[in-house]
Amino acid sequence: MKGIRRSLLFVPGNSPGMILNGCIFGADSVVFDLEDAVSTGEKDAARILVRNALKTLDYGNTERIVRINSLKTPYWMDDLNMIIPAGPDVIMPPKVQGDEDIHRIESYISGIEKDRGIPAGRIKLIPLIESALGVEKAFEIAVASKRITGIFLGGEDLTADIGAKRTKKGDEIFYSRSRIVIAAKAAGVSAIDTPYTDVNDEEGLIQDAVLARGMGFNGKAVISPRHVEHVNRVFTPTEEEIEYARRVLEATARGEKEGKGAVSLDGKMIDAPIVARAKQILEIAETLKGGRLR
Numbered sequence: 025m026k027g028i029r030r031s032l033l034f035v036p037g038n039s040p041g042m043i044l045n046g047c048i049f050g051a052d053s054v055v056f057d058l059e060d061a062v063s064t065g066e067k068d069a070a071r072i073l074v075r076n077a078l079k080t081l082d083y084g085n086t087e088r089i090v091r092i093n094s095l096k097t098p099y100w101m102d103d104l105n106m107i108i109p110a111g112p113d114v115i116m117p118p119k120v121q122g123d124e125d126i127h128r129i130e131s132y133i134s135g136i137e138k139d140r141g142i143p144a145g146r147i148k149l150i151p152l153i154e155s156a157l158g159v160e161k162a163f164e165i166a167v168a169s170k171r172i173t174g175i176f177l178g179g180e181d182l183t184a185d186i187g188a189k190r191t192k193k194g195d196e197i198f199y200s201r202s203r204i205v206i207a208a209k210a211a212g213v214s215a216i217d218t219p220y221t222d223v224n225d226e227e228g229l230i231q232d233a234v235l236a237r238g239m240g241f242n243g244k245a246v247i248s249p250r251h252v253e254h255v256n257r258v259f260t261p262t263e264e265e266i267e268y269a270r271r272v273l274e275a276t277a278r279g280e281k282e283g284k285g286a287v288s289l290d291g292k293m294i295d296a297p298i299v300a301r302a303k304q305i306l307e308i309a310e311t312l313k314g315g316r317l318r
């Protein structure tokens with residue numbers, strides 16, 4: 025895991041008010057959208073607005089991500105030409121279908137960096153995987169570039185692509201969620217879950233986020249400021265989890281002194297994988313405590 029992104033708030037790139045407020049809701053990352061939240065007639069205006077926001081607004085510790093348009097559109101090069109010099113933290117290319125897509129985007133970004141004297145490689149990538157082919161190639165995508173810091177499942181487009189019915193429970197995307205988690209972890213990058221699109225159903229959102237965290241996702245996209253706090257809470261280790269993780273490490277240290285590989289704690293066996301999970305919990309808790317989100 026390269027960093028902590030519990031919540032990623034999508035902000036339509038053509039909405040000055042939402043862009044201005046994007047960083048006040050406590051999301052770890054903000055995704056300025058130039059793609060599906062922006063109609064074709066507004067693409068130019070949105071690009072300028074997002075560029076100006078990147079250049080002039082202080083987002084503090086909030087990571088600034090820009091979702092560009094897909095390679096199949098006439099917009100993606102203009103998006104990068106305008107956005108890269110404004111210094112976003114991450115570019116999110118949508119509808120990524122394989123490593124070729126990443127190579128094309130990366131080489132275009134590198135060209136802009138070279139022309140403009142921008143330090144090479146600082147801007148990261150989080151590919152959005154939202155088609156059957158993309159899911160099949162998730163690992164290939166996740167390792168296609170050193171810039172990749174996470175991969176992100178887009179449940180809405182994916183469901184359209186596979187001809188499934190989108191449900192709140194999400195059985196239709198369960199397999200794809202697992203594939204994204206496995207590919208991300210195998211590649212050593214973070215796994216980001218699809219947003220929950222019913223803005224008013226906060227109970228359903230929490231259940232969906234709990235499921236995602238339980239599956240191994242590191243964080244979840246959100247489309248509403250009202251979802252940020254819930255998602256942050258679900259992806260933050262609880263006091264009980266932290267306390268238990270500490271006790272696991274203490275019990276293991278005692279066991280080691282006594283020359284035992286496996287020890288028992290509260291009647292349960294503690295061995296290497298349980299210790300590894302305890303360390304992950306404590307690492308996330310420490311990182312959050314220190315305010316070092318990435």
Ligand SMILES: CC(=O)SCCNC(=O)CCNC(=O)[C@H](O)C(C)(C)COP(=O)(O)OP(=O)(O)OC[C@H]1O[C@@H](n2cnc3c(N)ncnc32)[C@H](O)[C@@H]1OP(=O)(O)O
Pocket residue numbers: 033034035036041042043045046057060061180181219223247248249250
């Ligand atoms: C499948 C996909 O591709 S998802 C990714 C693309 N989609 C997006 O980016 C959509 C982002 N979200 C939105 O545009 C909006 O939340 C909507 C359209 C879904 C709902 O909008 P509303 O009905 O206005 O929501 P709501 O009533 O909860 O808004 C409350 C306040 O939060 C603001 N707000 C709502 N969503 C956002 C957001 N994503 N970012 C920042 N501010 C927001 C509203 O402007 C409003 O502010 P105000 O009280 O000062 O007027």
Ligand SMILES: O=C([O-])CC(=O)C(=O)O
Pocket residue numbers: 034152154177178179180181182218219245
């Ligand atoms: O925008 C998102 O967060 C996800 C997305 O594109 C999709 O689900 O198709």
Ligand SMILES: [Mg+2]
Pocket residue numbers: 060118154178180181
């Ligand atoms: Mg999509």
